Every structure is written in structure tokens, then in C-alpha cells.
Amino acid sequence: MSDIKAKILAVDDNVVNIKVLCQFLIKQNYEVITAESGEEAIEKFKSESPDIILMDIMMPGMNGLEATAKIKALAGVNWVPVIFMSALASEEDKVKGLDVGGDDYITKPIEFNILGAKLKAVQRISDIQHKLTDTMLELIQYKQAEEREQEMAYELMESLFNTGKHLAGKHFYIWHTPATLFSGDLIVANKSSANRLYLLHADSTGHGLTAALPLLPVSQTFYQMANKGFSIGNIAREMNKQLKFIMPINRFVAITLLLVDLENNILEIWNGGNPSVFVSNEKRKIVKRFDSKHLALGILPDESFDSKTEFYSCEGNNTVVMYSDGLVEAKNSDGEIFDEAMLLDTIKSASDSATLRDNIVDVITSHLNGGKAHDDMSLIVLNTQQDEQAD
Numbered sequence: 001m002s003d004i005k006a007k008i009l010a011v012d013d014n015v016v017n018i019k020v021l022c023q024f025l026i027k028q029n030y031e032v033i034t035a036e037s038g039e040e041a042i043e044k045f046k047s048e049s050p051d052i053i054l055m056d057i058m059m060p061g062m063n064g065l066e067a068t069a070k071i072k073a074l075a076g077v078n079w080v081p082v083i084f085m086s087a088l089a090s091e092e093d094k095v096k097g098l099d100v101g102g103d104d105y106i107t108k109p110i111e112f113n114i115l116g117a118k119l120k121a122v123q124r125i126s127d128i129q130h131k132l133t134d135t136m137l138e139l140i141q142y143k144q145a146e147e148r149e150q151e152m153a154y155e156l157m158e159s160l161f162n163t164g165k166h167l168a169g170k171h172f173y174i175w176h177t178p179a180t181l182f183s184g185d186l187i188v189a190n191k192s193s194a195n196r197l198y199l200l201h202a203d204s205t206g207h208g209l210t211a212a213l214p215l216l217p218v219s220q221t222f223y224q225m226a227n228k229g230f231s232i233g234n235i236a237r238e239m240n241k242q243l244k245f246i247m248p249i250n251r252f253v254a255i256t257l258l259l260v261d262l263e264n265n266i267l268e269i270w271n272g273g274n275p276s277v278f279v280s281n282e283k284r285k286i287v288k289r290f291d292s293k294h295l296a297l298g299i300l301p302d303e304s305f306d307s308k309t310e311f312y313s314c315e316g317n318n319t320v321v322m323y324s325d326g327l328v329e330a331k332n333s334d335g336e337i338f339d340e341a342m343l344l345d346t347i348k349s350a351s352d353s354a355t356l357r358d359n360i361v362d363v364i365t366s367h368l369n370g371g372k373a374h375d376d377m378s379l380i381v382l383n384t385q386q387d388e389q390a391d
Contacts, residue, residue, distance in 0.1 A: 005028070005029050005030050005119075005123055006030055006031070006050075006051035006052050006119075006123050006126070007030070007031040007032075007033065007048065007049070007050045007051045007052075008025055008030045008031065008032050008033070008050060008051065008052045008053070008054060008119075009033050009034070009035060009041065009044055009045060009048065009050035009052070009053045009054070010022060010025065010032060010033070010034050010035075010054045011034070011035045011036075011037075011038070011040075011041040011053065011054065011055045011056055011059075011064065011067070012034075012036065012054075012056040012059075012085065013036050013037060013056065013059040013060060014056075015036070017056075017108075018034050018036070021054065021110070022034065024112050024115070024116075028116060028119070030119070033048050033050060036059075037059055037060070037061055037062065038059055038061060038062030038063055038064060038066055038067030039061060039062050039067070041053070041055065041064075041067045041071070042062075042067055042070055042071060042074070045071050045074065045080075046074065050080070051080070051123075051126060052080070052081050052082075052083070052119065052122055052123065052126065053068075053071065053080060053081070053082045053083070054083050054085055055067065055068055055082050055083070055084050055085065055102070056084075056085050056086065057084055057085070057086040057088060057093075057097065058086060058087070058088070064084060064086070065096060065097065065100050066100075068082050068084075068097075068100050068101055068102055069100040069101060071101075072100070072101035078133070079126065079129045081103040081104070081122045081125070081126060082101065082102045082103055082104075083102070083103065083104040083105070083106060083115075083118060083119075083122065084097040084102050084104070084105045084106070085106055085107075085108060085110060086105070086107065086108060087107065087108040088107075103122065104118055104122065106118060171189075171191070171197050171260070171262070171382060171383070172189070172197075172199065172320075172380055172381060172382035172383070173357040173380070173381045173382075174187050174357075174378070174379065174380050174381075175357055175360070175361050175377075175378065175379040176376075176377070176378040176379070177373070177376070177377050177378075178376045179207055179326070179372070179373060179374060179375055179376050179377075180207050180208045181208070181209075182208045182209045182211065182212035183211070183212060183376045183378075184203060184204040184205070184206060184207060184208075184211025184212060184215070184376050185201075185202070185203050185204075185324050185326070185376040185377070185378040186200065186201070186202040186203075186204075186215045186218065186219060186378075187199070187200070187201055187202075187378060187380060188200040188202075188219050188222055188223060190222070190223055190226040190227055192226065192227070192229050194229065195261075195262045195263045196229075196259060196260065196261055196262065197259070197260040197262055198222070198226035198232070198235075198257070198258070198259055199256075199257070199258040199259075199260070199322075199380065199382070200218070200219070200222045200226075200255060200256075200257055201255065201256040201258070201274065201322045201324070201378070201380055202215055202218055202219075202253050202254070202255045202256075203253070203254045203255070203273075203274060203324045203325065203326075203376070203378075204251075204252075204253045204254075205250075205251055205252055205253070205254075205296075206251070207375070207376070211376075214243060214246070214247060214251065214253050214298070215253065217239075217242045217243070217246065218239050218242075218243070218253055218255070218297070221235065221238055221239050221242060222235060222239070222257075225238060231259075231307075231309075232257040232258070232259045232268060232269075232270050232309055233270055233307030233308065233309050234307060235257060236255065236257055236270045236272065236294075236297070236305075236307055237302070237305055237307045239253075239255070239297050240297045240298065240300065240302065240305050241302050243297045243298035244297075244298050244299070244300070244301060244302070247298040251298065252273070252295075252296040252297060252298040252299050253296055253297045253298055254272060254273030254274045254292075254296040254297075254325075255270075255271075255272055255273070255274065255296070255297055256269065256270070256271045256272075256274040256277060256322055257269065257270040257271075257309075258277070258320065258322065258382075259309075260320075260382065260384060262384075262385075264313075265313065265314040265315075265318075265384055265385060266311060266312070266313050266314065267279065267288075267311065267312045267313075267314060267318075267320065267384070268309050268310070268311050269290045269309060269310050269311075269312075270294065270307070270308075270309045270310075271290055271291065271292045271293060271294065271310075272292060272293075272294035272295055272296050272297060273292055273294070273295060273296030273297075274292055274322075274324070274325070275292075275323060275324070275325050275328060275340070276289050276290060276291045276292070276340070277289070277290040277320060277321065277322050278290075278320070278321045278344070278347060279312060279314070279318050279319070279320050279321075280318065280319045280321070280347055280348070281315070281316065281318055281319075282316055282317055282318075284347060284348045284349070284350055285348070286344065286347070286348070287318065288312045290310055290312075293306075293308075293310070294306055314384045314385075316385070317383055317384060317385040318383075318384045318385075319347075319356060319381060319382065319383055319384075320380070320381070320382040320383075320384065321343075321347060321356070321360075321379075321380070321381055321382075322379070322380040322382075323343070323377075323378065323379045323380070324375075324376060324377060324378045324379075325375070326373060326374075326375030326376045326377040326378070327343070327364060327377045327378070327379060328340050328343055329374075329375060330364060330367065330368060330373040330374075330375070330377060331373075331374065332367050332368050332369055332371055333369065333371050336367070338363075338364055338367045338368075342363070342367070343360065346359055346360050346363045347360075356381050357379060357381040360379060360381070361379070364377070
């Protein structure tokens with residue numbers, strides 16, 4: 001503790017009382033400022049910012065109770081302890097003092113050993129309060145800095161993850177609702193000059209920023225390799241190499257890679273750890289199901305990695321439905337899961353493929369009934385022969 005313990009504002013209209021009080025406080029190493037009225041006490045509080053106030057109650061003009069109420073209002077959230085000094089010693093008088101914001105009460109004539117003990121106790125509490133205030137300010141500054149960093153990271157990831165989203169509405173329709181600010185689900189698309197549409201649907205383990213970060217190299221590798229016309233098997237292999245190198249143990253990324261030959265109406269798929277992909281015909285009958293045949297990325301070493309893909313030749317305008325496990329594991333408030341069977345019922349009952357995405361979204365929204373899903377949810381609905389100029 002420093003030699004100067006605190007700055008005290010002593011308020012009393014009696015000059016003798018003030019002189020005696022100041023002598024005692026100065027001997028105790030306190031810095032002392034004085035006021036002889038309630039009005040002057042308020043002005044001294046504004047200009048001097050005392051740490052503790054000793055306030056007489058009975059003063060001409062504005063009394064100590066009124067002055068204390070105004071000072072407490074000026075102090076706001078800052079705690080400035082006020083100890084009343086008064087010859088009024090009844091319980092009712094003490095209650096009045098505490099009601100206007102007083103923190104302690106000492107009766108006149110003052111017993112200076114009692115006053116000294118009260119000041120030490122008040123200063124200990126004040127020191128703790130100041131430390132708490134400083135800590136709170138540091139936490140606020142830390143929170144603000146963290147929010148700024150998250151905003152920058154969010155903007156960066158949105159920019160990267162929106163790669164190829166201009167194709168949505170021309171060839172496919174998407175829906176994506178993250179559980180937190182940062183999503184572990186990712187949808188990226190690219191259309192090559194050879195009239196081939198590449199789609200990546202990824203789902204990283206976990207939630208929030210830790211789930212979103214591994215998607216950065218995944219999205220960039222996908223776009224760069226798809227832009228050069230690499231096969232989806234080779235794209236999956238390269239992604240796996242990168243994630244195996246950078247990902248910690250027990251962290252991985254489930255992905256579905258889909259290549260649509262728009263000219264020949266042929267689908268090629270690589271599914272590693274994602275839910276099944278469904279293909280329905282124009283009558284809404286499920287004609288093909290692509291189950292996961294591979295492990296998620298970031299688990300196997302390159303020499304054990306299987307890049308083999310599956311093919312399907314579509315007849316007419318087929319609809320492809322891809323989705324994350326968050327969608328078919330979404331629980332409502334009754335604990336009921338929106339499962340695969342409910343999704344298939346929605347697909348089969350849709351009037352046409354153009355509105356299928358909206359139908360699925362409506363059903364899952366109704367299932368949750370205003371609740372929030374515990375995991376990221378994402379959905380892709382693709383029509384294999386959709387008009388290039390569609391919205």
C-alpha cells in the first residue's frame with residue numbers, strides 16, 4: 001500500500017470540526033480536501049474525484065443527505081463510499097442515510113479510533129472494487145478485440161466460401177443455417193469450360209471457428225484443382241494429404257464431391273463420411289443412392305487412401321439431394337429427430353424438383369417449431385438438366 005492511502009473529501013459546516021478532522025486524517029497519511037456545504041461538496045467531487053467522502057448531515061442549505069444523493073447519481077457505476085458523520089444517532093436517521101446511498105455511519109462526537117478502522121475497511125473494499133473495475137475494463141477490451149478479429153475472420157471465410165456461389169440458382173439450389181457464427185459446413189461450386197459442374201459439400205467435425213478453419217485449405221484446393229479440370233478422385237486425394245498433415249488427432253472433414261457432366265447427363269461422386277446422396281427421377285422415385293464408401297478426409301495416410309468414384313447415367317431431368325448430418329439429426333423440443341425417412345418422404349411427395357429445396361426447408365423448420373438445431377445444417381438440391389438461365 002502506498003504512503004498516500006486515499007483522497008478523502010471531508011464535508012462539515014463547522015470550521016473547528018473540519019480542522020480537527022483534517023489533522024487526524026493527515027497524520028494517517030490521507031490526502032484531504034474539504035467542503036463546508038452540500039453545494040461545495042458536489043463541486044469538489046466533480047473537480048477533485050475523491051476516493052472516500054466523510055459527510056456531515058446537518059448543514060444549512062443543502063444538507064448531507066441531499067448532497068450524497070446527487071453525488072451518488074454523478075458517480076454512476078463507480079463506487080465512491082460515503083461515511084456519514086452526525087449527532088443524529090437514532091436507527092431512523094441511520095436508515096435515512098443508507099437509503100440515499102450512504103455506505104456507513106459514525107456518530108458525533110467522533111471516536112477517531114473507530115473512524116480510522118472504518119476508513120481502513122472502506123479502503124480495502126474500494127481497492128478491491130477498483131481492481132474489479134480494471135479487470136472488467138480489460139475483459140471488455142479483450143471481448144471487443146476478439147469480436148473485431150472474429151468479424152475479420154468471418155468476412156475472410158465468407159469471401160472464400162462464396163467461391164462459385166454465383167452458379168447457385170442456375171444449376172442447383174442451396175440452404176445453409178449455421179449453429180454458431182462460424183459454420184463447419186461448406187458448399188463450394190465451380191463450372192469448367194468443358195460444361196462440367198463441380199460441387200463440394202464438406203462437414204468439419206465440431207462447431208464454430210475450430211470447425212471452420214480446416215475448411216480454408218479444403219475450399220482453395222477444390223477450386224484450384226476443379227478450375228484446372230482434375231478428376232474428383234484426385235481432388236479428394238490432395239485434400240486428404242493436406243488435412244492429414246495439418247489436422248490434429250480426432251479432427252477430420254467429411255466431404256462429398258460431385259461432378260456433373262451437364263452435356264451427357266452423367267454423375268460422378270466421391271463420398272467420404274457424409275450422409276447418403278439421393279437421386280430421384282421426374283416422378284420423384286429414388287433411382288440411385290450413393291452411400292459413403294470412404295472415410296472422411298484427414299484420417300488415412302496417402303498410401304491407404306482410396307480415390308475410387310461412382311458413376312450414374314441419368315435419364316431425363318433427375319434431382320440430386322445432398323445434405324449434412326446436422327439436418328437428419330435435428331431434434332425438436334420433444335427430442336424427436338428429423339431422420340432420413342422423413343427426408344425421403346419429403347422428396348417423394350414434392351410436386352416438382354424446382355420447389356423441392358423449399359419443401360425440405362419448410363418441413364425441417366416446422367419440425368424444429370421455432371427451436372434451434374444443435375448442429376450446422378446444409379442442403380443442396382440439383383437438377384441435372386436445369387435451364388442455364390434459371391434464377
